[in-house]
Amino acid sequence: MSALPETPLSSIEIPWVESISQDPARPDGWLREFDSPLNLLQTEPFRENIKQLSKALSKLVDNHTIHYAIKANKATCFVEAASECGIGVDVASLTELQTAVASGLTGSRITVTGVVKSPDLIRTAIEEDAILVADHREEFDLIIRESRKLAKQARLAVRVSGFSDHGKTIPTRFGMSPDELRNQLRYLLENSKHVRLEGIHFHLPGYSATARREALKETFLLVDTINSEGGSIRFIDIGGGFPMSYLKSEDEWNAFWERNRESPLPGVSESTSYPYFNETTLPGFLHEILVGLRKEFRERDLELRCEPGRSLLANSGATIARVASVKPATHGRTAVTCEINGTQIRPRSGELLVDPILIPRDDVSRSPALEDSSFHLFGRYCSENDFLFRRPIPFKTPPRPGDIVLFPNTAGYHMHFLETHGHGFPLAENLVIDNPDSPSLDRSNTTKASL
Numbered sequence: 001m002s003a004l005p006e007t008p009l010s011s012i013e014i015p016w017v018e019s020i021s022q023d024p025a026r027p028d029g030w031l032r033e034f035d036s037p038l039n040l041l042q043t044e045p046f047r048e049n050i051k052q053l054s055k056a057l058s059k060l061v062d063n064h065t066i067h068y069a070i071k072a073n074k075a076t077c078f079v080e081a082a083s084e085c086g087i088g089v090d091v092a093s094l095t096e097l098q099t100a101v102a103s104g105l106t107g108s109r110i111t112v113t114g115v116v117k118s119p120d121l122i123r124t125a126i127e128e129d130a131i132l133v134a135d136h137r138e139e140f141d142l143i144i145r146e147s148r149k150l151a152k153q154a155r156l157a158v159r160v161s162g163f164s165d166h167g168k169t170i171p172t173r174f175g176m177s178p179d180e181l182r183n184q185l186r187y188l189l190e191n192s193k194h195v196r197l198e199g200i201h202f203h204l205p206g207y208s209a210t211a212r213r214e215a216l217k218e219t220f221l222l223v224d225t226i227n228s229e230g231g232s233i234r235f236i237d238i239g240g241g242f243p244m245s246y247l248k249s250e251d252e253w254n255a256f257w258e259r260n261r262e263s264p265l266p267g268v269s270e271s272t273s274y275p276y277f278n279e280t281t282l283p284g285f286l287h288e289i290l291v292g293l294r295k296e297f298r299e300r301d302l303e304l305r306c307e308p309g310r311s312l313l314a315n316s317g318a319t320i321a322r323v324a325s326v327k328p329a330t331h332g333r334t335a336v337t338c339e340i341n342g343t344q345i346r347p348r349s350g351e352l353l354v355d356p357i358l359i360p361r362d363d364v365s366r367s368p369a370l371e372d373s374s375f376h377l378f379g380r381y382c383s384e385n386d387f388l389f390r391r392p393i394p395f396k397t398p399p400r401p402g403d404i405v406l407f408p409n410t411a412g413y414h415m416h417f418l419e420t421h422g423h424g425f426p427l428a429e430n431l432v433i434d435n436p437d438s439p440s441l442d443r444s445n446t447t448k449a450s451l
């Protein structure tokens, strides 16, 4: 099979990434000190994203609360920044909950949405007055049991699902239907000594604003039923899944998919890929969901909550790795092997559809890459399949051993969600470079000695 023609997928411009790319001594020094690969974290863009989201929400509803979904990145620096910015967090495990508490968050600034809730997690959540989002009847029972043992009421929201998008039910394994919750309501109200039902929660897969708007409208009706039967709902949480753009050119994005339709890359499909180019802006997306609904919130005295992960992390991270070898492989390809595992940049499904940036180790000028050269980037596992990208990368100059490759915008789900340390390679360190002159290791770091 002939190689796929190279089409660029250029990253949007991120000023701090540009300045690192133009100053090779800096990333080179960090890699020498902390090893390859290395995750670079910047909390300034994260803080700015919080401001922008809050501003957009303020234009649409009277009361809102943002909860940053920690699952998108394990670094503590973002949890601390969330706490300093006055927002809350969404946690999925006891470790995340403990990180939130250690960062100064308590009470309803913590939402617990974890898929599996251990008794330890439930107990700690009740002790901290956090909101537990229950998914099904058995979880009601577990929460009630722990509340009894602690003699302390648990704060509860229920995850609902079964909503439609353009007439089709959105498939999901999470949550219960509004009807099922109506059926369970008596049980919850009878146990109100142990659980206080404060909110309704949903998180939809995919990135449809209209589906979220429809789900929200259905949820208002559910709130009315619950409140008319003695409940007292004070918030609706619309989850996350807000858009961000990684790429600067829609034309490049379209050209990429055109080529991919002609000659499909294994495992890379439009339906499973994140839309790395997004024409929808965050304010536009929220407007589509919420326009005209202010009075619905007001009449019911409801707060709007949301829990984005990826979009709050936009432009807040990058991963760097050293090039180990550059050699000819079969099919006329040039195999560029890097000191990183594919799992350390791969998203939850598909692959990172943003071109890496080559940072040559020396400033000796290099002749441009031959027109038909085709660079294939691989990781360091001893598997033919430890690819970093299934597609050839259109580097303008040929990489050499010792160079650095920078993967832009990896903070949301790319750095940590699938990371592995097979072959005994340690996990990447996470370096906070808010001040690049005095970087510091993030507090979440798995110490290399522990492996």
Ligand SMILES: Cc1ncc(COP(=O)(O)O)c(C=O)c1O
Pocket: 069, 072, 090, 113, 203, 239, 240, 241, 242, 307, 308, 309, 310, 311
């Ligand atoms: C329950 C829940 N809330 C929030 C999020 C965050 O979604 P995103 O990072 O797409 O904004 C997720 C992601 O899987 C989730 O499962």
